[in-house]
Amino acid sequence: MPPSTASDNGKPSRREQILTAAAELFARHGFHGVGIDDIGAAVGISGPALYRHFRSKDAMLGEMLTSISERLLDGGQRRVDGATDPATALRELVRWHVDFALDDPALITVQMRNLANLTDPDRRRVRALQRRYVEVWVDTIRETVSGADEPAARAAAHAVFGLINSTPHNAHLDRGQMAALLGRMALAALTAAGARDDGTPPTPAPAVAPAAGQVS
Amino acid sequence: MPPSTASDNGKPSRREQILTAAAELFARHGFHGVGIDDIGAAVGISGPALYRHFRSKDAMLGEMLTSISERLLDGGQRRVDGATDPATALRELVRWHVDFALDDPALITVQMRNLANLTDPDRRRVRALQRRYVEVWVDTIRETVSGADEPAARAAAHAVFGLINSTPHNAHLDRGQMAALLGRMALAALTAAGARDDGTPPTPAPAVAPAAGQVS
DNA sequence: ATCGGAAGTTAGCGTCCGCTAACCTGGCCG
């Protein structure tokens, strides 16, 4: 079998090296702002050698984004499935997304900014995966936060993604504090998403748990 | 005097037409993804005619981002100065930023994504303005939210920007509902930013005001 | 009536960039 995503051993395959280097560059300069030669140089080979591993520059972005979307989706799905009640499910979702964003800021940035640069088939695929991920959030939000109708829950989910994904612009706190802060803020925001502007009291908050990630 | 930013009459100057069209395109495709001819076509003239109004493509982005940063900063500053107490100042800041993001999603998107494409002097200018804007937020947060030290307040500010700026990906709610939702979520998130992971109770929330904008 | 400048046009320059072609090389298998 030709190496598709990785070898099962420890060291990352060439394809993976290239993808992570490219992700870093795409995140910093944008897709069109990075040349083939730049990506090559970043892994110590030069320019066209990349075409031994990828069919095109577009294909790199395509594979990068589909893989991110898949990881996000099934990580999130797994947390929700493993939770005993909706409130813990929501906490787990938040923790999952926070950990992801903190561990892979470049990937998160690329996914946020470079969707438009995909080829049409790739974009369709990625969009579909993202929709399903949002759906997981929307369902969990609606089970947890009272008074949130479906469009509001969807908007709230996107807003929380924006909140959590702000991580790349925040190098100043250490990982543990950052995870705790983002977790608290995200849960508070989600809880507030259900409050009505009439006098209806909001859901009494699903307990601000220590949502921090393992600080390695 | 040649028209610099606008004529004082009603209709927008050519420069302004060009800048808003360019902002739309930059937001959708990224700076490098948009050609001079595309921008020209978007305002009904073709390609090089733009150089009657701007010295270069970089200059367009430069002027666009400085103007956004200036508007954000002094709008925010004005709201804070006009507020009687820190809690209302914070509510006003949130409302101001929400209104801005809802009224000009393209501009907000460009500012978030295309800072890296500026020339060095332009980037320095914009960065400086942004830093001052963040400072306004940080100060207000620290006066309002107890238990938020300076780095945490800074991170919280960035997180709330991310939350509010998620607007462009949310066409599904109408403007009034969206403004209210984002305002509620942002204030809740900020309040939670001060909560400690030990048992210290958080600040009792500065009253979720009807933060919606005028729905025209 | 004239003339000057603001605002457009098309042609075309130089450069950069994605990608292909042709060639080299070292390690593994028969």
Next chain:
DNA sequence: CGGCCAGGTTAGCGGACGCTAACTTCCGAT
């Protein structure tokens, strides 16, 4: 030992892109 192929090299093509040059047109002031 010989040959193959994965993985690398450099040279170069073709197209796109930013920008300039040269020329036209329209309008408003003298």
